[in-house]
Amino acid sequence: MNNFSMLMSGFAVLFTFQNIAATVFGAILGLLVGAMPGIGSLAGVALLLPLTFKFNPTTAIIMLGALYYANMYGGAFSSILIGIPGDGPAVMTMIDGFPMATKKGRPGQALLTSNLSSFIGGTIGMIILTFMGPLLAEFGLKFGPAEMTALLLVAMTSIGWLVGENPTKGIILTAFGILLASMGMDTLSGYPRYDFGSIYLLGGIPFVPFVIGVVGFSQVIRLMGERHHETKLIVDKLSIKSSMITLHDLRRLLPPAIRSGFLGTFVGVLPGAGATTAAFMGYAVQKSFKSEEPLGSGAIEGIAAPEAANNAAAAGAFAPLLALGIPGSGTGAVLLGGLMMWGLNPGPLLFTNSPEFAWGLIASLFLANLITLMISWGVIPFLVKILSVPTRLMIPVITVVCIVGSYSTSNSMYGVLIMFASGVLGYILSETGYNTAPAVLSFVLAPLLESNMRKAFIISQGSLKIFVEKPISLVFILILLITICFPLIRVALVKLGWMKKKGAV
Amino acid sequence: MKKNFFVAFVLLVALVLPLSAQGSSESSGAFAPSKDIEWFVTSSPGGGSDIYTRAIVDIMNKYNLVNGKTFLVMNKTDGGGEVGRLQVSRVAAGNNANHTLLTFNSGDHAPMIQNTANRIENFTPIAVMAVDKQLLFVGEHAKYKDWAEVLAAIKAGKNIVIAGSKGDDIATYELLVKELGVTQNQVSFITNDATSDAITSVLGGHVDIVMSKPAAADQYVAAGKLTPILALANSRFSGNLASAPTLSETGPYKNVENPIWRGVVGPKAMSPEAAAFWSNAFKAVSESAEWKANYIDKYKLVPEFKDKDAAKAYMQEFEKTTLKALGK
Incomplete structure (x- = not known):
């Protein structure tokens, strides 16, 4: 219970007018930043950092923590409403969120589902962080290159759940994503790879413009073909009530949200794996559980799983940051830079040397979580109104959003070019029956897998034994083998009559 | 909705203010900044180079070394930083060239000559500030x-x-x-x-x-x-x-030391007067108490200031040895 009293003392630090105001301000800003595609929490925190030097460190980090946290909520808004993920983690939310808002005509409910799941996932993550922070951080350390490689291999196989009806097309796009991700500088030696002599390509294909293009701008092109259609959805009542979800919806939402909450926290702690990976794994895990409607058609479960996972991961990422001074993500690294600028030394001594600071930050996450939920709940009716804007007006607006988002990732037109090119590519692919999700996911996972696998091989001098000698990686390798072999085994079991035949997965 | 308008208003003001502040005050002879300074950093916000840059910016602002103008720190990470470096090296002569800076250290210099045809002769070395080991x-x-x-x-x-x-x-x-x-x-x-x-x-x-x-x-x-x-x-x-x-x-070995210098350069087209101004400004930073306390001591670097001429010789020498080591 010691940690609990520490947390309470953290709340005592928090409950000054100044700090609460900082939390609210950070939360609002985080929502805005998160909702704007391309401007993720990294840019948000980095932009705000210089402003906070005038504050005392506790207030400053509380504000940045709230911003970082609320950002995870905001990312889902544009995903659900206009089909453009606001940031990496929101890609998965889009798969079910966008259909639920448009095809099913339940935009308010989709947003609320996303907010509630974020809240549940985040709360689980924070509770785990409060009571097991340092332990969690130590556990994250156990994941070296070999363990990460095994885990990522398991994650890669679960792309199989996403390929849809045509496995060949799915595999082609998975391979295509890997190929695209390998452009740029070699992750270990720094030698140029597939740069075709262009210094722009030397840095590889940037993730955010690529995703905005493939997923978002391809939508715009599709919309151009439908611009004369009448907007089907007319939202006449602007009230919170009309976006309430039913008790039945809530029951569907809870299990995946809770499951993802735990999973996400765990993924967030791992070195190098961020909220995007967590959201993806949350969604993939949901595929193996039962959903009332098929995933991808606008299922509540499909929104709850990734949203809860990414918020939990954001909380989990604080464990190594606070307990060991290791940033789990790019945003973590910027926060870390901030800590150092305020004269605090992040690292194993932070909890001992500056307890009021560390616990104040954790307490502020709880408060930010609650405040963000309330604010975003309140703005849902206004946001939903976006859907009743005629398509022909939406096209230029979304295009501008796409351009701004892809420009701002590296302040250059290169991002915009990549966005347009991947948009056209994404459009052609989806028109010809290819599902682009596998490409996006392998694009995220491949670089992580590559660098970890190569590091593992350097450590083991090229021997494969390293993957079975370490207990954690052995477990994942076994899971991997079972996942791969299960379809074959099932056929055998069904033939022997030991297992009932199941419908197509 | 009122809140949205308010936010929009604040953003608008924030965007417009710097524009109106850009009054031109052309002066002949000695150079003084007459507009905002674009300072390029080719790594991400929060990284070592970024912290170094922002530490200098803070001190320059504090001592008003830049005639009351504002620094715009641009993190340009495309192409492993090569895009930003190429862009700075190509700034055309004129007022822009005199108001453009680039954070440049051995970790930027070595990959640049290894991976591209860009060389230090395309820049105007301004200063070396510190050495890390x-x-x-x-x-x-x-x-x-x-x-x-x-x-x-x-x-x-x-x-x-x-x-x-x-x-x-x-x-x-x-x-x-x-x-x-x-x-x-x-x-x-x-x-x-x-x-x-x-x-x-x-x-x-x-x-x-x-x-x-x-x-x-x-x-x-x-x-x-x-x-x-x-x-x-x-x-x-x-x-x-x-x-x-x-x-x-x-044991029977020689010491291994590979000093990592942190410096600043400008575009090749920067005028000699501007280069001299910047070299002096960085010298003032390197002599300030804040620099020593908040950067050098805090991050345990070795203070080593070189002015524009010494920095030029130093960077050229570095390039020569690196090229030789690469066999180019």
């Missing part, structure tokens, strides 16, 4: 307790793995391997995106040895999680890093 550390659970044990293991034919960051660390590692007279297979190196990642792998016991600059390892040494075992320098470090010997103390 590395050490080797072992983690709590490492197989080895000190450098002598590592050397013994190498002699016994065991394989050693060192984790470190990119750029400078690789160059230092190559010097070390060469001096030890072993192959890169026997003592291998794992490149991480940042030193913090390398430290993570050592804390988890996945790798035995990590190469780091003092700043990144400081807290872990204080907490007993990392122990310095070898100073990659010509003399020992001070403070809690003093226990680490230099290479020549441990």
Whole structure:
């Protein structure tokens, strides 16, 4: 219970007018930043950092923590409403969120589902962080290159759940994503790879413009073909009530949200794996559980799983940051830079040397979580109104959003070019029956897998034994083998009559 | 909805204010900044170069060294930083060239000449501000307790793995391997995106040895999680890093030192007057108490100011040796 009293003392630090105001301000800003595609929490925190030097460190980090946290909520808004993920983690939310808002005509409910799941996932993550922070951080350390490689291999196989009806097309796009991700500088030696002599390509294909293009701008092109259609959805009542979800919806939402909450926290702690990976794994895990409607058609479960996972991961990422001074993500690294600028030394001594600071930050996450939920709940009716804007007006607006988002990732037109090119590519692919999700996911996972696998091989001098000698990686390798072999085994079991035949997965 | 308008209004004001502040005050003779200064940094916000840049910006603002103008720090990371470097080198002569700066250190310089045809002659060196050096550390659970044990293991034919960051660390590692007279297979190196990642792998016991600059390892040494075992320098470090010997103390070797300098350059087209102005401004920063307390001492760097002419000679020499090492 010691940690609990520490947390309470953290709340005592928090409950000054100044700090609460900082939390609210950070939360609002985080929502805005998160909702704007391309401007993720990294840019948000980095932009705000210089402003906070005038504050005392506790207030400053509380504000940045709230911003970082609320950002995870905001990312889902544009995903659900206009089909453009606001940031990496929101890609998965889009798969079910966008259909639920448009095809099913339940935009308010989709947003609320996303907010509630974020809240549940985040709360689980924070509770785990409060009571097991340092332990969690130590556990994250156990994941070296070999363990990460095994885990990522398991994650890669679960792309199989996403390929849809045509496995060949799915595999082609998975391979295509890997190929695209390998452009740029070699992750270990720094030698140029597939740069075709262009210094722009030397840095590889940037993730955010690529995703905005493939997923978002391809939508715009599709919309151009439908611009004369009448907007089907007319939202006449602007009230919170009309976006309430039913008790039945809530029951569907809870299990995946809770499951993802735990999973996400765990993924967030791992070195190098961020909220995007967590959201993806949350969604993939949901595929193996039962959903009332098929995933991808606008299922509540499909929104709850990734949203809860990414918020939990954001909380989990604080464990190594606070307990060991290791940033789990790019945003973590910027926060870390901030800590150092305020004269605090992040690292194993932070909890001992500056307890009021560390616990104040954790307490502020709880408060930010609650405040963000309330604010975003309140703005849902206004946001939903976006859907009743005629398509022909939406096209230029979304295009501008796409351009701004892809420009701002590296302040250059290169991002915009990549966005347009991947948009056209994404459009052609989806028109010809290819599902682009596998490409996006392998694009995220491949670089992580590559660098970890190569590091593992350097450590083991090229021997494969390293993957079975370490207990954690052995477990994942076994899971991997079972996942791969299960379809074959099932056929055998069904033939022997030991297992009932199941419908197509 | 009122809130939205308010936010929009604040944003609008924030965007417009700098524009109206850009009154032109052309003066002849000695150069003084007459508009906002674009300062390019080719790594991400929060990284080492970014912290270095923003530390200087703070001091310049505090002492009003830039005629009340504003610095716009631009993090341009495309193409591993090459795009930003190329863009700065190509700024055309004129007022823009005199108001453009680029954070430039050996970790930028080496990849630039290795991967592209861009050379230091396309820039105007302005200053070198400080020098950083590395050490080797072992983690709590490492197989080895000190450098002598590592050397013994190498002699016994065991394989050693060192984790470190990119750029400078690789160059230092190559010097070390060469001096030890072993192959890169026997003592291998794992490149991480940042030193913090390398430290993570050592804390988890996945790798035995990590190469780091003092700043990144400081807290872990204080907490007993990392122990310095070898100073990659010509003399020992001070403070809690003093226990680490230099290479020549441990056997028949020469010391390995690969100073990592942190500097600033401008575009080639920058006028000599502007270059002189900037060189003086950076000199003032390097002499300030804040620079010493908030940067040099805090991150345990070696202060080493070189003005524009000395910096030019230094960077040219660096380029020559690096090119030679690359066989170009």
